[in-house]
Amino acid sequence: MSLLRPTTCLRCDLRLLSLPSISSRRSPQRTPRRRTYATLHNTSPEIFDVVCVGGGPAGLSLVTALKASPATARLKIALVEGQPAQEWTPEPSRYENRCVSLTPRSVGFLGDIGAWEHVDKSRIQPYTRMDVWDGVSDAHISFSDPPPTSPSTIATMLENANITTALHRRLSTLSPPTLFQPAKVASISLGPPPSPDPTSLDLSSWPHLTLNTGPTLAARLLVGADGANSPVRTFAGIESRGWDYGAHGVVATLQLADTPDPPETRTAYQRFLPTGPIALLPLPGNRATLVWSTKPELAKRLKRMSGEDLVAAVNAAFRLSVADSYVGERIALMGDAAHVTHPLAGQGLNQGQIDAQALAKIIEDAVLHGEDIGALMTLERYNAERYAANNAMLGVVDKLHKLYNVGSGPIVGLRSLGLSVVDKVGPLKRFLMKQAAGV
Ligand SMILES: Cc1cc2nc3c(=O)[nH]c(=O)nc-3n(C[C@H](O)[C@H](O)[C@H](O)COP(=O)(O)OP(=O)(O)OC[C@H]3O[C@@H](n4cnc5c(N)ncnc54)[C@H](O)[C@@H]3O)c2cc1C
16 A cells, blocks of 8 residues: 555645535425415516526536437427536646546446547546455455456546536537526526416426526426535425535545556555545546545644645535435436435445436436426336435445444454455455446
């Protein structure tokens, strides 16, 4: 491990992210109180088949998937994103601190919708080996394909901006959605009661969004891909349950002392310390991204370290939370709006990709079968497919977090035994590798 000790931080512009505590994230009312009828619309709303709030990786992937499919390309789609569009012009020697490990399944999905070819390949780093060990007992497990099998990719590291830029580039080659950016959702309500005129469209069950820039949009289907504090989830009256891990995360881009592996077989390292997991994930060249979630006081100390050793830190409250349901009448939640998980598993964005894939497929099927894409009956299929699968992953991550948050006692012995056993049982190890790779 000494070979991998980070020596120099390349970045000095880490941002401090502060997320509200879980209590403020919960929507207090489950009743559809917020879904009141709006009688004061004095301008006609613009009508869309799909309005997606949130242009992060999950929302952009869904919109790209819908526009890339011949069955859904003609749907009238709006994308609402609160942050201004930013050109990504990476400097060769600098890496963003927001990096993710994409599973082969997520890479495959991005390929299917034509976005992967737009990813800047000079800035991605696949890894074929993962070393995990217990910080207390030093029990160790190594995941990699044994010879003579050629090593297969466990995951690919890349910057978030590389993914979102590729999705924007791909979208620009398709019939574009109507983009409202920068525009924030100011309010969401239901449409007015039906008019006595039988020829007019009944919009009373359709969500109407008013944007802070002025326009009002009516949605046959409203998708909340608006992150952990999802206003769409609040409007839908869907509660989110969870708990704050009381952890802070420090992320940084590091320069390694040397690169022990050839580029095609790099290794990801994760060590479970009693104070929280620390992960070192490879970037191209001899760089790596550090994700260290730890106790707040320790994070503070890390942040106070010399500028050369650790130039700055990001303070993020890492939580695990999950919405009670991903759907409501004319509403679907996806990505972090539906579930937020501890970054120790590196699965949040990947789960959002599978959500996008599943929701796009269900909308496509509904269009092909002449069904209403916003009807709860249609959307229940998405809920059934993704809710259980995501919760299973969140459960495993949470158990791991609790298991490894113990510094002494019999649990340390048992978990070390567990790691050693898994390390020696080939089929079990291959099973776990497949889970990590999302295949
Ligand atoms: C340190 C760290 C490391 C991580 N590593 C990994 C990893 O290795 N692998 C992995 O899979 N995941 C990882 N994750 C998780 C991953 O980053 C998230 O799961 C993912 O970015 C969520 O994507 P999203 O599109 O659902 O939400 P977001 O990226 O949060 O996007 C939501 C968008 O909605 C917009 N928005 C919000 N409210 C409004 C509004 N009112 N009006 C208009 N727009 C609005 C926001 O501006 C934003 O652009 C990590 C997370 C952290 C913190």
